[in-house]
Each structure stands twice: as C-alpha cells, then as structure tokens.
Amino acid sequence: MADWLAALHRRAELRAKAGLTRRLRPRAAGDAVIDLAGNDYLGLATHPEVTAAAGRALAAYGLGATGSRLVRGSTDVHYGLEAALADWLGTDGSLVFSSGYLANLGAVRALTQPRTLLVSDAHNHASLIDGCRISGAETVVTPHADPAAVAAALSAAPGRPAVVVTESVFSVDGDLAPLAELHAVARRHGALLLVDDAHALGVTGPAGAGGVAAAGLAGEPDVVVTATLSKALGGAGGVVAGPAEFVRHLVETGRTFIFDTALPPAVAAGVRAALDLARAGDHLRAELAERATETVRRLRAAGLTVSAPDAAVVSVTAPGPEAATAWAAGCADRGVAVGCFRPPSTPDSRSRLRLTISAGVPRADFERALDVIVECAP
Incomplete structure (x- = not known):
C-alpha cells in the first residue's frame, strides 16, 4: 500500500478505536x-403539490440548470422563488444558491472587508465556521449564546467593521439564540448581524418566517439572513436575504454564487410550492x-x-x-x-x-x- 494510503488507513483505525467511524447508509424509496x-x-x-410542481418544471427545463446563474442557469422559476423568499422573510431581496453551505460561505465572505472582525458563536454550524476561515478575517469565538461576551469582543475592537455571526436555532442542541439581545449589542457597536435561520425557517415565527422574524428583526438594514431550503421546505439549495444592495454585491462578487452551477429548476419549483404550504x-x-x-x-x-x-x-x-x-x-x-x-x-x-x-x-x-x-x- 502506498505510504499516503497507509497513513489514511492508520487514521481510520484510530477513529474506529475512538468510536468515530462514519458510514454511508443508502435507503430505498419508500x-x-x-x-x-x-x-x-x-x-x-413528498407532498403531492410539491412533487407535482417539481415534475412540471422537470418536463419543461430538463434535469439540471445547465450552467451558472450568470450564464444560462437563471430561470423564471429561480426569480419567482427569490421573490417569494424575500416576501416571506420580510427583506428587500434574496438570492438562491445551490446549497445552504455555499450560501453561508458566500454571505460571510461578502460581509468581510479589510480589518473586519467576525464574532462567531462557539456552537455555530461548520458552514459558518468555514466561512469565517475562508474569509481570512480575524475571528473571535465567543461562548455560546452570550450577548455580554459578544459585547466585550466588539468593545475590544473599537472603530473596526464587525459582523456578529450566529444561528437562530442551533443545529446540534436545537436551542434558540437571543437574537434581539445580539442585535441590540451589534447595533450599539455599529456591527452587522448575520443569522443562519436554517432550523427555524418554516418552524418558528409568524407564518413560519423563522427566528429573525420571530425576534422582530425582519427587514432590519443591519441584518442578513441565510437559510437552507432542504429542511422544512423539503428540497435543496440555500438562500441569502437582506438589503437589495447586498444581494447585488453577492451577484457581482460572490464566488460561491458566480462559479457554481445553479440549483436545478425542478428543485426550485418544488421548493416554491413547499414555501406556499409552509406559510399556510x-x-x-x-x-x-x-x-x-x-x-x-x-x-x-x-x-x-x-x-x-x-x-x-x-x-x-x-x-x-x-x-x-x-x-x-x-x-x-x-x-x-x-x-x-x-x-x-x-x-x-x-x-x-x-x-x-x-x-x-x-x-x-x-x-x-x-x-x-x-x-x-x-
């Protein structure tokens, strides 16, 4: 066995001894x-209205989007979904990505300027953590759900652009972040608030609009919302929602948007149908x-x-x-x-x-x- 494969095998043995082996488990339909x-x-x-909408788009557009959004991947289905998401979330605009992971990477990177300080909750999802790392910005990890610790981190960097990064409902324990308090701290220090609403969208808030809406922060100019479309909406993809100028910035500069093949139109159509059902x-x-x-x-x-x-x-x-x-x-x-x-x-x-x-x-x-x-x- 080649040396590098032997090294990987040894690492796998160590993971197995620690009880950390992971296996894929395929499941059959139904x-x-x-x-x-x-x-x-x-x-x-599997809701009939969702699968029917996806089926109609599949017949009309084919299996995939055939290109990135800026080439041939944008369809009227994508635009309709983005308008509906912005309306539901109460934001000026929204942009759909091919996954929630890429949406988070793109959002964090797009909010980062020279000298930006990122203040990230210790329990944040891997996609937010990786977004902070890829951005190259200085990142301070604060104790979980602790507005006072966030305030201390921001106070220690006066005059610097800053972004407070958190989930709304945390993905491991399912607890709710103190979003109103975090927003008050961020605004007091001139910082932005980035909220991953993945596990709250469709589940909490007025008409299921998520944790940001439940906290009364929908449409605030210093709040950016991300979410995956693969949880309560039952599909795939991700969304970044916020001020229209920020959405434009993502379209023009967001590498995980520009250089990625678009979400398949059939999936976008199914998610659009699921959104209507979720709102009601x-x-x-x-x-x-x-x-x-x-x-x-x-x-x-x-x-x-x-x-x-x-x-x-x-x-x-x-x-x-x-x-x-x-x-x-x-x-x-x-x-x-x-x-x-x-x-x-x-x-x-x-x-x-x-x-x-x-x-x-x-x-x-x-x-x-x-x-x-x-x-x-x-």
Missing part, C-alpha cells in the same frame, strides 16, 4: 423506517411543537438528559461516542432512524442523539419511535 433523523420538519418533501402551515407548526414537548417529557421521565424544545430539534445526551453509536444502531435495527452526533461534529465534545421531529411522521409511528429510543438507551 422504506418503512420511522424518520427522526432527517430535516423534513413539515413533511413537505400553522397547524403543522402546532403539531411540531406538541410533539417536541411530548418527546422531552417522555424521555426525561425515562431518566434521560434532554435539551429544551425551542423548535423541532431535540438533543439527548449519550455517555460517549461508542454508546451513542450503539444506541443509534439499536434504534435502526428496530426501524427508527435517529441522528448520532459525536466529536468532532459537536461543539462541546459531548456525544448525543439528535432527534428531528417531523409532522409528516404518522402519530402512531412517532409514539412507537419514542418507545424504541427509551428501550434502546444505554
């Missing part, structure tokens, strides 16, 4: 697994909230350590990475899919199961899944 691991919060990925889906959000509360109640009654249900993500602490892996595997053997998060994917080096509640799972299956999780607990 499998019978109860899904508490995916992010289809509102059950829209207060009954689905009520069901999500009820299920999240029930999940916490049931698991805590069984003696498990569980996060508070601020949205539809529930985190359950495991004794360690190997125990978390075995717990998730035991659930899978009994037909229940759960997320398994272990270091280095966790910001606090704590292993856990992550349950993503979905209104699309039949109620009886949801109840059974909770039983299985308790029965398989280490």
